[in-house]
Amino acid sequence: MNSSDILGRQETAAPSLPLAIELRGISKAFGTVQANKDISIQVKAGTIHGIIGENGAGKSTLMSILYGFYKADEGQILIKGIPTIIPDSQSAIRAGIGMVFQHFKLVQNFSVLENVILGAEDGALLGPSFTRARNVLADLSAEYDLDVDPDAVVENLSVGHQQRVEILKALYRQAEILILDEPTGVLTPAEANHLFRILRGLKAQGKTIILITHKLREIMDITDHVSVMRQGQIVSSLETSETSPQDLAERMVGRKVLLQISKSAPNYGDEVLRVEGLTLHDEQGVERLSDVAFSIRAGEILGIAGVAGNGQSHLLEVLAGIRNAQGRAFLKSEVLNLTGKSANAQSRRAMGIAHIPEDRQDMGLIMDFMAWENMGLGYHNDPLYQHNRWFMNNDALLDETAAKMDRFDVRPPIPTLAAKNFSGGNQQKIVVAREIERVPDVLLIGQPTRGVDIGAIEFIHQQIIALRDAGKAILLVSVELDEIMSLSDRIGVMFDGHLMGVKDATQTNVNEIGLMMAGIAPPQEGII
Amino acid sequence: MEKLPKWADAFLVPLVSVFIAFAISGLVILAVGEDPIAALRVMIDGALGSTYGWGYTLYYATNFMFTGLGVAVAFHAGLFNIGGEGQATLGGLGVALVCLFIPWPHWSLALCAAIVSSALFAALWAAIPAWLQAKRGSHIVITTIMFNFIAASLLNYILVNQLRPKGSMDPASARFPQATNLPGLDQVLGLFGIPFSSKTPANISLIIAMICCILVWFLIWHTRLGFAIRAFGKSEKAAVYAGINPVRITLYAMIISGALAGLMAVNTVQGEANRLLLNSVEGAGFIGIAVSLMGRGHPFGVFLAALLFGFLYQGGAELALWTKIPRELITVIQALVILFTGALDQMVRRPIEITFALFKKKEH
Numbered sequence: 064m065n066s067s068d069i070l071g072r073q074e075t076a077a078p079s080l081p082l083a084i085e086l087r088g089i090s091k092a093f094g095t096v097q098a099n100k101d102i103s104i105q106v107k108a109g110t111i112h113g114i115i116g117e118n119g120a121g122k123s124t125l126m127s128i129l130y131g132f133y134k135a136d137e138g139q140i141l142i143k144g145i146p147t148i149i150p151d152s153q154s155a156i157r158a159g160i161g162m163v164f165q166h167f168k169l170v171q172n173f174s175v176l177e178n179v180i181l182g183a184e185d186g187a188l189l190g191p192s193f194t195r196a197r198n199v200l201a202d203l204s205a206e207y208d209l210d211v212d213p214d215a216v217v218e219n220l221s222v223g224h225q226q227r228v229e230i231l232k233a234l235y236r237q238a239e240i241l242i243l244d245e246p247t248g249v250l251t252p253a254e255a256n257h258l259f260r261i262l263r264g265l266k267a268q269g270k271t272i273i274l275i276t277h278k279l280r281e282i283m284d285i286t287d288h289v290s291v292m293r294q295g296q297i298v299s300s301l302e303t304s305e306t307s308p309q310d311l312a313e314r315m316v317g318r319k320v321l322l323q324i325s326k327s328a329p330n331y332g333d334e335v336l337r338v339e340g341l342t343l344h345d346e347q348g349v350e351r352l353s354d355v356a357f358s359i360r361a362g363e364i365l366g367i368a369g370v371a372g373n374g375q376s377h378l379l380e381v382l383a384g385i386r387n388a389q390g391r392a393f394l395k396s397e398v399l400n401l402t403g404k405s406a407n408a409q410s411r412r413a414m415g416i417a418h419i420p421e422d423r424q425d426m427g428l429i430m431d432f433m434a435w436e437n438m439g440l441g442y443h444n445d446p447l448y449q450h451n452r453w454f455m456n457n458d459a460l461l462d463e464t465a466a467k468m469d470r471f472d473v474r475p476p477i478p479t480l481a482a483k484n485f486s487g488g489n490q491q492k493i494v495v496a497r498e499i500e501r502v503p504d505v506l507l508i509g510q511p512t513r514g515v516d517i518g519a520i521e522f523i524h525q526q527i528i529a530l531r532d533a534g535k536a537i538l539l540v541s542v543e544l545d546e547i548m549s550l551s552d553r554i555g556v557m558f559d560g561h562l563m564g565v566k567d568a569t570q571t572n573v574n575e576i577g578l579m580m581a582g583i584a585p586p587q588e589g590i591i
Numbered sequence: 592m593e594k595l596p597k598w599a600d601a602f603l604v605p606l607v608s609v610f611i612a613f614a615i616s617g618l619v620i621l622a623v624g625e626d627p628i629a630a631l632r633v634m635i636d637g638a639l640g641s642t643y644g645w646g647y648t649l650y651y652a653t654n655f656m657f658t659g660l661g662v663a664v665a666f667h668a669g670l671f672n673i674g675g676e677g678q679a680t681l682g683g684l685g686v687a688l689v690c691l692f693i694p695w696p697h698w699s700l701a702l703c704a705a706i707v708s709s710a711l712f713a714a715l716w717a718a719i720p721a722w723l724q725a726k727r728g729s730h731i732v733i734t735t736i737m738f739n740f741i742a743a744s745l746l747n748y749i750l751v752n753q754l755r756p757k758g759s760m761d762p763a764s765a766r767f768p769q770a771t772n773l774p775g776l777d778q779v780l781g782l783f784g785i786p787f788s789s790k791t792p793a794n795i796s797l798i799i800a801m802i803c804c805i806l807v808w809f810l811i812w813h814t815r816l817g818f819a820i821r822a823f824g825k826s827e828k829a830a831v832y833a834g835i836n837p838v839r840i841t842l843y844a845m846i847i848s849g850a851l852a853g854l855m856a857v858n859t860v861q862g863e864a865n866r867l868l869l870n871s872v873e874g875a876g877f878i879g880i881a882v883s884l885m886g887r888g889h890p891f892g893v894f895l896a897a898l899l900f901g902f903l904y905q906g907g908a909e910l911a912l913w914t915k916i917p918r919e920l921i922t923v924i925q926a927l928v929i930l931f932t933g934a935l936d937q938m939v940r941r942p943i944e945i946t947f948a949l950f951k952k953k954e955h
Contacts, residue, residue, distance in 0.1 A: 094948060095948070095951070383832070384834065385831055385832060407834050407836065408831065408832055408833060408834035409833075409834025409835075410834070411834070412834060418832070420832055422828075425826065425828050425829065426826075426828045426829050426832045427829070427832065428829065429822055429825045429826045429829045430825075430826075431825050432821075432822070432825065436818070436821075439818065440822060440829060440832075440833045441832065441833035441834055443815050443818045443819065443822075443833070444815055449815070453814060454809070454813050454814060455813055455814060455815055455817075455818060457812075457813065
């Protein structure tokens with residue numbers, strides 16, 4: 064494929080369907096950053112239109128303009144052919160636009176019914192509103208297979224159900240156009256399938272759906288048309304049937320990418336890390352880990368799948384020395400203290416356990432620190448960085464940072480730039496460089512590619528594989544099932560603090576893992 | 592929004608803030624029927640027009656350097672130590688005890704002992720709230736404020752019931768022996784042949800304050816402890832991830848912070864009063880907060896801001912002496928400076944950032 068093909072805008076006209084939304088030449092700048100540049104999209108009524116792009120491509124900005132959160136600097140929005148100005152979200156709702164955010168906007172201790180009428184009450188008295196809403200909700204639930212109890216309190220609902228409440232809220236406000244921002248990020252595969260069923264049902268009833276995602280598979284599965292965004296611009300608008308995941312990925316990134324990770328057969332060594340009976344109660348006394356046991360050999364990647372919040376984060380933090388827990392752990396038959404004085408991140412690092420945390424912005428990096436200072440985070444006591452007993456050798460750290468940034472292709476390669484001024488992918492590269500370059504015996508990784516662009520994902524995956532091939536043990540936690548499936552040698556699934564089982568990656572499939580993610584134990588226990 | 596260049600962030604923003612504060616002060620002076628230009632001239636003449644004026648300005652500035660540095664160190668650890676007042680009070684007690692009860696052969700030895708003792712007393716006083724926060728979760732802002740009151744009451748008790756010489760009606764200690772008196776700034780500068788007024792309270796403590804500025808700079812940016820303090824201050828989660836012990840860092844930072852505030856007593860108690868008075872701190876602990884905010888927590892910034900506040904103190908006193916402007920107005924001027932440099936920083940910063948962004952756009 065040549066570059067003009069990638070850049071050329073292909074409008075495939077299908078005049079039979081009227082347009083639900085048309086954007087004409089939308090531009091939006093924040094300071095000197097051009098978030099959206101001359102964006103034109105036509106969304107046909109009664110279709111599912113995907114918008115795909117890497118993090119920071121400008122998808123969310125565009126949708127925020129459509130929903131009245133931002134005002135476009137230039138351009139026009141036409142809804143059903145009528146030029147419309149959307150100064151705030153109330154106007155967007157009146158224009159028939161409903162939005163389901165990535166982070167739900169629900170009152171946790173309100174019932175479903177209360178959440179649905181919140182902001183759409185009919186009068187001063189709630190009684191009539193409730194009656195009306197209850198009827199409408201019953202109809203909607205039945206019509207679209209939404210299966211939500213109107214009297215359930217939101218905090219007791221699963222994430223998938225909460226999302227359906229958000230959809231109900233939009234439908235109750237008579238939304239004709241539904242925008243979903245990364246809707247499957249927090250769902251199990253089964254819940255995601257259910258969501259897609261609901262979306263197809265909505266489409267059949269003539270609703271228009273805009274699906275924002277970075278997952279290629281979802282675009283291919285469910286959309287009719289797809290617009291690809293890169294660096295604030297629409298680089299392609301296509302019929303989904305005329306494209307492929309490989310093609311979309313290349314349009315997103317602007318160059319050839321490897322979607323499939325090339326990985327040699329594992330070459331296992333001795334057992335490096337063993338965990339037995341790991342149990343953790345958090346500050347509120349809630350059991351977060353119960354009786355977790357597994358082991359990892361040298362040269363092995365153990366992937367931990369699971370819907371976010373099922374104990375994976377706690378598992379990483381316990382092993383990294385950030386949290387205390389009960390149970391036993393051994394590093395090469397040496398005891399790893401899970402409580403007491405030596406249960407801290409400093410002594411774990413000294414033993415050869417490195418940790419790439421899930422939350423790089425909060426934990427892995429200090430956003431106000433410069434890149435070189437961040438490179439010293441956790442290693443500031445290392446003799447390499449000391450002049451003498453009293454003074455640190457900042458220059459040594461600076462030089463090393465420059466070298467690591469060069470090897471990991473961190474851009475811009477400026478060690479004195481504050482972490483917050485790097486893109487997500489480059490921030491993650493700084494963390495990965497810091498932890499991997501020391502060649503630890505055990506590497507704990509949480510969500511290595513969350514919010515990271517495809518180019519950097521590829522690179523980070525290669526680094527992880529390289530460390531495994533160098534005979535190190537790796538524990539990989541990710542909510543991206545694709546990532547777990549493609550990187551891991553063995554796959555464990557966590558549900559509600561339990562390790563549901565560990566399967567050999569070559570002998571399992573998405574269905575089986577998906578069932579385990581939903582808490583349904585596999586027929587026979589895997590090898591531990 | 593574009594980031595400001597470093598020099599603008601460090602100097603332009605505070606300067607504009609000070610300028611606005613002065614402009615509004617001018618309006619207030621105008622409103623009470625006085626001439627603001629003449630008032631400014633009185634202040635400058637009084638504070639900077641003679642070595643006598645300079646002596647007082649530097650004496651006050653010395654206090655503010657110590658307390659400002661104290662606040663700055665705690666601030667780097669994300670701790671808001673507003674107990675400088677109480678810590679300096681305890682520092683004064685430390686100075687008084689070593690000066691009164693140990694017969695020193697030479698002032699230099701007395702100085703060393705006073706430094707150690709004042710720092711120790713104040714550090715202990717700061718360590719209690721630190722421990723309460725680190726271990727028990729009591730918020731340090733609340734506890735340090737309360738410790739100011741406890742310190743004042745404690746000193747009151749000790750002065751009235753223990754240290755007050757028999758027969759004296761004054762709640763103050765006896766005079767320190769002659770041998771503990773510190774050399775004035777005139778003697779220090781005299782060594783270099785610089786003439787300076789001998790009638791001012793400025794003394795060798797100024798040099799110690801300046802050395803502390805340098806030491807704090809080294810501590811914060813060139814030591815492991817400083818690294819840990821800053822990491823903890825910016826993100827506790829990241830610090831724990833890095834294996835930094837929050838309890839230890841909270842304690843260390845507050846001990847250093849308190850010790851710096853306590854050193855102020857060397858200047859006031861040993862350098863000026865030569866005895867322990869009931870209120871020798873005189874609000875310098877609180878001014879230290881403003882000084883630290885204005886100095887952006889950087890020791891050099893603290894140094895400059897302390898000079899500015901020293902000028903305001905001395906100039907303000909002169910203003911009350913030579914004009915009909917009431918003494919209270921000085922407090923208004925000082926408050927305006929604190930308001931603009933501390934609390935209203937964003938109000939000044941935003942327009943400057945926008946101006947810079949406009950210029951940048953034009954260049955493109």
